[in-house]
Amino acid sequence: MDAASNSNSVKNIRSDKNPYQPSENRPTKKFAPVPFLLTFIIMACFWLLFSGRFDLFHLSLGAASCLIVSALSSRLLFPEALPPGLFKCWFKFALYLPWLFYQIFLANLHVLYLTFHPRMMDLINPKIIKFDSRLKGDVSRTTFANSITLTPGTITVYAGIMGTFAVHCIDDKSGQSLPGEMEKKIAKVFDE
Amino acid sequence: MTIIITIILLCGLVFFTGGSIGIIRFPDFYSRLHPAGKLDSAGLLFSMSAFALYTVQPFSLSALFTSVKIILIVVFVFITSPTAIHAIVDAGVRAGLKPWEKESNLK
Amino acid sequence: MNDIFLYTGIILGFLMLLPTYRALFGPTVLDRLVGVNAIGSKTIVMLILIGLIYKRVDMFVDIALAYAMLNFIAVLAASRYFQKQKGLYDEGQEK
Structure with missing residues (x-):
C-alpha cells in the first residue's frame, strides 16, 4: 500500500472531482x-x-x-x-445504551471464559466476515462500527463508504449474530 | 458499603487479569486485540465505578464533582478505545499482515 | 479501605508485567503497540488509586483524564505512522 494506490482509491470515491479542490x-x-x-x-x-x-x-x-x-x-x-428531531434522536440513543451495555457484559464474560480455558486454541476460530449494511448516514454507520468493536469477540476491520463492513470474529458464536439485531436497533434510533 | 466496593473492585481486577493473560495467550495480533481492547475497558468500567462510589461517601459538592469526573474518564475511554483498536487493525491490514487461521480451515 | 486499595495497586502492578512482555518481545511492531495500550489503560486506574491512597483524588483525577487522552493520541499517532513502514510482516518471519 503506497501513495499511488492510495490516491487511486481516493479518485474512485469521488471520480468526477479533483480531490485537491475544495468541495x-x-x-x-x-x-x-x-x-x-x-x-x-x-x-x-x-x-x-x-x-x-x-x-x-x-x-x-x-x-x-x-x-x-x-x-x-x-x-x-x-x-x-440543526437537523429536525435531534433531541428525539439523542433520547432514543439513551434508550439504546442499556441494551448495548447488557450485550457488552454478556460478550465480555464469553471472551473471559475463552481466555481462561485451557484448550483455548481448539475453541477459537478467527475469521473475517464481510457483509453489506443498509444504514445510510455517517453517524449511524459510525455508531454501528463502534458498537461492533465494543462488543467483544468482534472487531470492525473495515467500514466502507458504500456500506461494506468487514468484521474480525474470534469464534463462530460471536460472529453468528451479525448484522442482525444491533443494526435494526440502530436503524430505529436514527430513523432509517 | 465497604463490602460492595470491594466486590466491584474485585470484578474489575478479574477482567484486568483476563485481558493481561489474553494478550500473552492468543495466537496472533488480530485476536490479541480482542482481550486487550475490551476486557481492559470492562475492567476500567468496574474499577472506576467502585472508585466513584467510594469518593461520594461523605457527600459534598466537590466530592460529587470528583466522582462525576471519574465517570467522565470511563465515558471518554468507551468512546475512544474502539477508535484506537480500529486504528491498530487498519495499520495491520495496510501493512499486509495475514490473520491467523486454524490448520483445518486452510486445507 | 486503605489496605484494600494498596493491595489492588500491587496486584495491578504485577498484572502490568504481562503486557510488558508483549511490548518487549512482541513479534511485530503492532504487537508492541497493543501491549503499550494495555499498560496505559491500567495506568489510568493506578493513578486514581494513588490519589485515593494519598487522599488527593481531586488532583489525581485531572491527571488521569489527561493521561487517558494522551494514551489515545499516542496510539493513534503510532498506528498512523507504522502503517507506512514496509517490512512490518518480515520482522515476524525472521524470528
Missing part, C-alpha cells in the same frame, strides 16, 4: 446563533465541572474562553443547520 458544500461563513449557543452551553458545563470553583474571577475566565472556543469551532460540533 462546493463547504460550511458557509454565515453566523449561526443556535449552534453557537448550544456549543457555548456545553463548553460552560464542562468548564464548571472541571474547575469546580464558583468565584467571580474563575467564572469570568471560563466565560471568556468558552466564547472564544464556541466562536471558533461551533461548526465542528454541529456541522450544518
Whole structure:
C-alpha cells in the first residue's frame, strides 16, 4: 500500500472531482446563533465541572474562553443547520445504551471464559466476515462500527463508504449474530 | 458499603487479569486485540465505578464533582478505545499482515 | 479501605508485567503497540488509586483524564505512522 494506490482509491470515491479542490458544500461563513449557543452551553458545563470553583474571577475566565472556543469551532460540533428531531434522536440513543451495555457484559464474560480455558486454541476460530449494511448516514454507520468493536469477540476491520463492513470474529458464536439485531436497533434510533 | 466496593473492585481486577493473560495467550495480533481492547475497558468500567462510589461517601459538592469526573474518564475511554483498536487493525491490514487461521480451515 | 486499595495497586502492578512482555518481545511492531495500550489503560486506574491512597483524588483525577487522552493520541499517532513502514510482516518471519 503506497501513495499511488492510495490516491487511486481516493479518485474512485469521488471520480468526477479533483480531490485537491475544495468541495462546493463547504460550511458557509454565515453566523449561526443556535449552534453557537448550544456549543457555548456545553463548553460552560464542562468548564464548571472541571474547575469546580464558583468565584467571580474563575467564572469570568471560563466565560471568556468558552466564547472564544464556541466562536471558533461551533461548526465542528454541529456541522450544518440543526437537523429536525435531534433531541428525539439523542433520547432514543439513551434508550439504546442499556441494551448495548447488557450485550457488552454478556460478550465480555464469553471472551473471559475463552481466555481462561485451557484448550483455548481448539475453541477459537478467527475469521473475517464481510457483509453489506443498509444504514445510510455517517453517524449511524459510525455508531454501528463502534458498537461492533465494543462488543467483544468482534472487531470492525473495515467500514466502507458504500456500506461494506468487514468484521474480525474470534469464534463462530460471536460472529453468528451479525448484522442482525444491533443494526435494526440502530436503524430505529436514527430513523432509517 | 465497604463490602460492595470491594466486590466491584474485585470484578474489575478479574477482567484486568483476563485481558493481561489474553494478550500473552492468543495466537496472533488480530485476536490479541480482542482481550486487550475490551476486557481492559470492562475492567476500567468496574474499577472506576467502585472508585466513584467510594469518593461520594461523605457527600459534598466537590466530592460529587470528583466522582462525576471519574465517570467522565470511563465515558471518554468507551468512546475512544474502539477508535484506537480500529486504528491498530487498519495499520495491520495496510501493512499486509495475514490473520491467523486454524490448520483445518486452510486445507 | 486503605489496605484494600494498596493491595489492588500491587496486584495491578504485577498484572502490568504481562503486557510488558508483549511490548518487549512482541513479534511485530503492532504487537508492541497493543501491549503499550494495555499498560496505559491500567495506568489510568493506578493513578486514581494513588490519589485515593494519598487522599488527593481531586488532583489525581485531572491527571488521569489527561493521561487517558494522551494514551489515545499516542496510539493513534503510532498506528498512523507504522502503517507506512514496509517490512512490518518480515520482522515476524525472521524470528
